Amino acid sequence: MSDAPATLAGRFAIVQASVADACVRAGRDPSEVALLPVSKTFGADTVREAIGLGWRRFGENKVQEIQAKAAALADENVSWVVIGHLQTNKAKAVAALASEVQSLDRLDLAVALDKALQTQGRSLDVLVQVKTSPEETKHGLAPDDLLSFLDQLKAFSSLRLRGLMTLAEASEDESRVRACFQSLYRLRDTARQAGHSADRLSMGMSGDFALAIAEGSTEVRIGSAIFGARSYKA
Numbered sequence: 633m634s635d636a637p638a639t640l641a642g643r644f645a646i647v648q649a650s651v652a653d654a655c656v657r658a659g660r661d662p663s664e665v666a667l668l669p670v671s672k673t674f675g676a677d678t679v680r681e682a683i684g685l686g687w688r689r690f691g692e693n694k695v696q697e698i699q700a701k702a703a704a705l706a707d708e709n710v711s712w713v714v715i716g717h718l719q720t721n722k723a724k725a726v727a728a729l730a731s732e733v734q735s736l737d738r739l740d741l742a743v744a745l746d747k748a749l750q751t752q753g754r755s756l757d758v759l760v761q762v763k764t765s766p767e768e769t770k771h772g773l774a775p776d777d778l779l780s781f782l783d784q785l786k787a788f789s790s791l792r793l794r795g796l797m798t799l800a801e802a803s804e805d806e807s808r809v810r811a812c813f814q815s816l817y818r819l820r821d822t823a824r825q826a827g828h829s830a831d832r833l834s835m836g837m838s839g840d841f842a843l844a845i846a847e848g849s850t851e852v853r854i855g856s857a858i859f860g861a862r863s864y865k866a
């Protein structure tokens with residue numbers, strides 16, 4: 633966005649207005665769609681500035697980054713939401729620091745998280761990540777495996793199932809992007825019919841949130857449109 637406002641407050645305002653506009657165009661109430669700011673690669677100072685604007689929940693994809701920012705922001709009450717692929721050896725740190733994991737995609741991770749949570753006497757909201765796009769690089773449970781996975785999740789008393797998450801295919805073709813979101817929407821119906829309390833649909837990012845909202849998203853995860861372009865050289 634070449635005409636993006638220079639301040640963080642300005643960019644938050646633009647994104648919030650765009651999300652609200654997408655809701656109205658989809659015939660939905662803007663209060664149905666939450667905004668999760670994704671602060672990955674941006675430092676604790678930037679997150680502190682966002683906290684000053686009233687934001688308390690932040691999406692991150694690396695546990696080490698959460699650890700560093702949580703330490704620097706120990707004086708603040710922040711909810712860290714894990715949205716990136718997680719290795720099981722990070723379960724202890726996640727159990728200690730995160731309030732939610734949206735990238736739960738396999739049984740051994742559920743086992744490791746539940747064990748760490750039991751030890752720490754905590755529990756965690758989880759969204760199950762489903763692979764709705766054909767790209768090799770994307771993580772997530774195969775749609776066909778979702779129901780049996782949700783059944784297995786019931787055994788883990790520290791994990792509270794809240795919904796489903798996906799990343800759409802990165803494509804110029806709108807219909808392919810929409811198909812990913814539609815697939816997650818239908819999977820939630822199937823999950824609910826099977827008795828699972830999977831109400832939330834986390835789908836949509838800076839480049840595709842309007843389509844996701846049109847297809848029923850209840851939460852959009854937005855990074856670059858708020859914080860600016862990411863630099864990974866650190």
Ligand SMILES: *Cc1c(COP(=O)(O)O)cnc(C)c1O
Pocket residue numbers: 670672693715716799836837838839853854855856857
């Ligand atoms: C980085 C990331 C986002 C945000 O992406 P933007 O395109 O910067 O808005 C959303 N979801 C996941 C899982 C991510 O890793």
